[in-house]
Amino acid sequence: xxxxxxxxxxxxxxxxxxxxxxxxxxxxxxxxxxxxxxxxxxxxxxxxxxxxxxxxxxxxxxxxxxxxxxxxxxxxxxxxxxxxxxxxxxxxxxxxxxxxxxxxxxxxxxxxxxxxxxxxxxxxxxxxxxxxxxxxxxxxxxxxxxxxxxxxxxxxxxxxxxxxxxxxxxxxxxxxxxxxxxxxxxxxxxxxxxxxxxxxxxxxxxxxxxxxxxxxxxxxxxxxxxxxxxxxxxxxxxxxxxxxxxxxxxxxxxxxxxxxxxxxxxxxxxxxxxxxxxxxxxxxxxxxxxxxxxxxxxxxxxxxxxxx
Ligand code: BDR
Ligand code: CA
Numbered sequence: 001x002x003x004x005x006x007x008x009x010x011x012x013x014x015x016x017x018x019x020x021x022x023x024x025x026x027x028x029x030x031x032x033x034x035x036x037x038x039x040x041x042x043x044x045x046x047x048x049x050x051x052x053x054x055x056x057x058x059x060x061x062x063x064x065x066x067x068x069x070x071x072x073x074x075x076x077x078x079x080x081x082x083x084x085x086x087x088x089x090x091x092x093x094x095x096x097x098x099x100x101x102x103x104x105x106x107x108x109x110x111x112x113x114x115x116x117x118x119x120x121x122x123x124x125x126x127x128x129x130x131x132x133x134x135x136x137x138x139x140x141x142x143x144x145x146x147x148x149x150x151x152x153x154x155x156x157x158x159x160x161x162x163x164x165x166x167x168x169x170x171x172x173x174x175x176x177x178x179x180x181x182x183x184x185x186x187x188x189x190x191x192x193x194x195x196x197x198x199x200x201x202x203x204x205x206x207x208x209x210x211x212x213x214x215x216x217x218x219x220x221x222x223x224x225x226x227x228x229x230x231x232x233x234x235x236x237x238x239x240x241x242x243x244x245x246x247x248x249x250x251x252x253x254x255x256x257x258x259x260x261x262x263x264x265x266x267x268x269x270x271x272x273x274x275x276x277x278x279x280x281x282x283x284x285x286x287x288x289x290x291x292x293x294x295x296x297x298x299x300x301x302x303x304x305x306x307x308x
Contacts, residue, residue: 001246002027002116004109006064006102007239008036008123009046011086011222016122016239018211021054022304025247029109029117031061032102036123036168038075038084040066046084048093053214054308057095064102065126068169076164079225086221088214103130107138114141120246121147122239124165129172132179144182148242149173150272151188152288157230162270163188166261170270174261183286185259186242187272190252190292194241195234197223200298207306215305237301244300245289251297252289258282
């Protein structure tokens, strides 16, 4: 399976990098970086550091959008720390980004592999929206998009009703929803069931030591955030769940929904809604993960990471 990873690393993004390294079923074509958890510059440095930690230097890393399509930039340093990787410290990267920007790289890779590319989006989808705006025919050539995004019934983590990735750039997510691309959404409804704790870290005893140390230190910060701001013990590892379903879709239960987004609400801007009873009469435009087998996912994550 040929995949482009579009990401804003980010602690849980970093866990998704690690899981992708442990999924030989996936042939990673490129890593495209966006603003999101921190600035695109810091996210790009983090992507390069992770690529080196994991020995993935053969995969091109492209820097992308510095800001959302329309709105002002938001970052989440209280969630992911000043660097974006919590308490983890990784060496400065020796490799560099490629010259091409993220949206252009997405266009080139999809054009060279029509019908074959899955785009895994685990940050705000600005890069993909820019690619679709620049080359509208691209939507017919992308195999599918899997996006960690939004919340249907679970409370928002950015505003009371909106999820962070969609909140950062709702107009880009709107473009994706209306693109007609085969779209899978992994919302907070499932990711916030998957709380990674110190007990899970302890189960990584046979993982490579530097990787275990990275996971321990980065998630320690993430756990502190969840405890202090959300009263949650453990941390929701949103992004690796979206990566995992690429090879193990039975970890979740999907429903086909017509999904829409509020762009101008007084309280609900960036809230996505799923038309459960088909009140609109509109055909589904997304497959949404609504239930998750938590233990199976945690086992999958720990087993795979232990193989690196
Ligand atoms: C999403 O927002 C970011 O903080 C995480 O990396 C994840 O992609 C969860 O709402
Ligand atoms: Ca992310």
